[in-house]
Amino acid sequence: MTQFWGVDADPTAQGRIKGARPVAVLDIGSNSVRLVVYERHARALTPLYNEKASCALGRGIAQSGQLAVANIAKALDAMKRFAMVARLMRVGKIHVLATSAVREASNRQEFVSAVEEIMQTPVRVLSGEEEAHFAALGVVAGIPGFSGVVGDLGGGSLEFSAIDSGIDTSGQSFELGVIRLQDDSDGSPAKAAQITREQLKDSIVATVAPGSQFAAIGGTWRSLAKLHQVISKYPLHMVQDYVVPAADMIKVCEEIVSANSLKSYPGASEVSNSRRELVPFGAAVLSEILKAGRFESVVFSALGVREGYLYGMLDPMERAIDPLVQGAEELSILRSRSPAHGNDLIDFTTQYMEAAGLGESASEARLRKVVCLLADIGWRAHPDYRGQQSVDAVAYGSLTGVDHPGRAYLAQTLSVRYDGLKSKWAQSLLPLAGANTAKRAKLIGALFRVAYPMTAAMPGILPRTRFSIRGKHELVLHLPADLAFLNGDHLRNRLGQFANIAGHDTSEVQVD
Template structure:
């Protein structure tokens, strides 16, 4: 894959499952620690802390690391090592990117860190940095076609993505610190950016129509877009913008003062200064690559560092299905019930008109069924609302915001039946009528399956659910007729009514 294993496991079989691992990222702007818990093919962030040290501030002019930034970074790294020691996290790795890589005193900084903290920093090449970030995107998105772009303080890394693999990678000196964006006219910045992007034309036009944006400056841009659109779901991962939305938001960002941008929720005062440049750069990338949309990824370099040591986190499984199973594992008394329910219910939806696409609908039904019992330990009077919120903001990838809303609404109906959510701006904004109806059908189907089987896969297998031209038929095994109670029959009738089919229980 053209990248090194920072944890030192080499090419052996994956060894990270069930572990807590830590990645320290020494960037041009920030120094960040993320502690991950590796469950299956899912990376769960359990601790996240950063300091805006500003190592690369002024480096474009001096060729050296910022002295104040060096001291701030050292204090932060000392704290991080103490934290990890206290937490007992021994599997840890540290990487440094453009500022340390390019400054003449970068090696001195790395050695000083080793002497004062015992931490060994791997200084990544530009290509390695790009591929790590791209692997992180794949871990969080699953199949991807397009180009991943990681905007740091000093550099921009561009890497092609084709399903589960990375393609050509390139680094450009287009970080805001490298171009001194704060003091340059927009026209001059635009010309400089365009000339640099010409070098990247082979990478930008490799494959796909989607640009996957990584990095804090572009996350601030996404937050600005959400505020402008009055977007109902404040969640950055897989937030999507069309080319036209990018242009409009970029124009607005470049017309505002720093103080005005800093007042936007999700835009810090330190990010506000570089936001206009990040907006301009994104708009020029979209044009140069002919991209139709941008998808923002909360996964990037740090997740990629872990994935190099355990390639199965990228190459195997489905981030959505795996994430749903991990959620169920900790919440459901019967985690095996969900997969059984998914298979059992599937015949009922044969012939239904797809609302996200046939394959995607089946995938969403499989995920929803795995989540069907996450309310088991929640307060019975609030299960619907709590399950809706948990699923909507779940730390899992591989689904769009509309699909998140669909799953959340499905879980609402799983616990609340036909009742609507009242003033639900998320579902209203992100789903159309057909998608909301599909969520109702699936939720009622899950509700019926749970009542029929007592939420156990073993009893569920005692019944066969089939669909005819105008009816749903439930057929019990010879010794299972007594298991059908009135409560289950009522839910079966509700499910059939939503499906606009007759109820045909063979009792």
């Protein structure tokens, strides 16, 4: 058959990582079929394209034991489009994963063969234990320090894994997916809660120590997180790494279960039509899990089986890479005037911290390194909006390995860097950072404002400067003799502003 969607020229734009070959994962779930194309297979995955088709392959499978013909047709039509997209985007490798609906269906081989013909690649039908394993790796990929229990709620099943020091154990699978529960409970969320409660008696959730954290994966639970953000007026509408006290989440879930519907619930418009009727069943499951495990909090993960599968294919050295640092390095390469200047900023700020005797935790030093790499990503914008666009890029972008307080820190630092000490671009996010983190962000942002008048964002100048503290509280910026001309009003004013923020009594530029 003639294919009319081929392209002869390389479609890659200059705004992409040079030499990167896209990789894709096609995830065939019980509720939806989704294709995600990533810019390249790396520790920090950047989605290049993401499309979902709601096919409800798991609908009725508990009663009939088969995938419904009409739903198969929907899924195969979606995959024809996905195959076209993969060819247009010149995807190097497509991984096709199928989960509970396919693995349980008596007509699965017929369906799998049709998918393989369309996608021209083998389909891997995951066992329940494999699904739990890759879901756990997805959490590790996006939240490297996570320790606790992971739950991945799909349309047909619920998988659990326990994670400790980046290693998952005790994979389990239960027939508690939201579509299956809707069918098994005759459409009653309250009855779904009872069914869940009974099955959880034999789960690892019932054996964990009280006070640990639960990580929630899956589209229905992501919808719950969005609802909670709306009703709590949370300032950052991003599901990844969103943490909620378990008691608060249980209260919301029980309200939704009691209401039996989302029709009149606040924030219901934020939930897609395909998810809306399933959310009460997801709420029933989450509430019972949090109560059974006596968890302290729940953290929501937007990364799951797809990302975990790709993470699991990396070698140990690549797995050890910090995804936040790698993501910041990529943004610096793509958007800054000189990535090398970001490295100069790291050393420049480190030298000040040491001269001033300011201690840092490992996490604080990590965020400072990252924000140095990101410090020049807004230069293409209009001067009046560089701060706003930089804040948007870090607060609402696809960086992983950073929690919400960390995003607030990055946003506030860049806001000050571009628009000064009275900048308001990140103001709404500051409560997420906490007082100490917000203060440190202001400090580093003000220090950037000292650096840029000397360098014009180019490398080589900052390594030739240094700070010292004269007496107890006087800040001195030392310049070499051949750079004496930098000692102008602009630099001295910026240094004075920074010294005031940092708590120094006076400041001086000294030519050595």
